[in-house]
Amino acid sequence: MFMQRCAPRPHSLLLVTALAVLAGSASAGAGPARPARHQAMLGGKPAAAVPGDNAANGARLYQSCMGCHSLGENDVGPRHRGVVGRAAGSVPDYAYSAALRKSGLVWTPANLDKWLTNPQKLVPGTKMYFSVVKPQDRADIIAYLAQQK
Numbered sequence: 001m002f003m004q005r006c007a008p009r010p011h012s013l014l015l016v017t018a019l020a021v022l023a024g025s026a027s028a029g030a031g032p033a034r035p036a037r038h039q040a041m042l043g044g045k046p047a048a049a050v051p052g053d054n055a056a057n058g059a060r061l062y063q064s065c066m067g068c069h070s071l072g073e074n075d076v077g078p079r080h081r082g083v084v085g086r087a088a089g090s091v092p093d094y095a096y097s098a099a100l101r102k103s104g105l106v107w108t109p110a111n112l113d114k115w116l117t118n119p120q121k122l123v124p125g126t127k128m129y130f131s132v133v134k135p136q137d138r139a140d141i142i143a144y145l146a147q148q149k
């Protein structure tokens with residue numbers, strides 16, 4: 001059921017979206033969770049490719065990236081500061097796969113959404129094996145990254 005799957009993690013997400021969009025419906029518990037999220041999406045723009053919407057939640061979700069990435073230092077993956085708008089494979093001192101280096105992609109929010117959905121599908125041969133299943137989570141992470149100039 002919805003309630004079980006979503007408790008307790010989206011509670012804070014619910015608060016964030018509800019505060020941002022429609023204060024009021026957040027306090028009634030799990031029932032309004034879905035409407036509140038809906039409102040957030042209707043009141044704003046499409047879930048993907050919207051920098052700024054749920055960046056606070058994105059900051060929390062970004063912890064799942066931190067096994068391999070940080071904002072300022074290359075690690076298993078390249079550093080992320082400034083990644084939104086940057087050409088893929090362009091951090092000079094990071095050893096990218098040839099596939100990503102030659103991809104010709106620019107990290108627009110839309111491309112980041114595709115990347116986080118399935119890196120191997122967007123760039124066959126990339127060495128990133130990690131994906132984010134939920135569209136809202138991807139949008140939030142991208143919103144967070146867009147703030148890290």
Ligand code: HEC
Pocket residue numbers: 062064065066067068069076077078083087088089090091095096097099100101107112115116125126127128129130132141
């Ligand atoms: C298990 C390790 C791992 C995790 C976890 C991981 N990545 Fe990566 N990531 C990589 C590697 C390795 C690359 C380099 C890929 C290549 O060169 O083909 C990469 C590359 C990238 C790039 C391309 C950057 C550039 O300079 O072109 C982006 C964007 C990215 N990752 C975002 C994320 C985000 C956001 C998360 C968390 C949701 C994440 N990654 C989680 C390993 C990881």
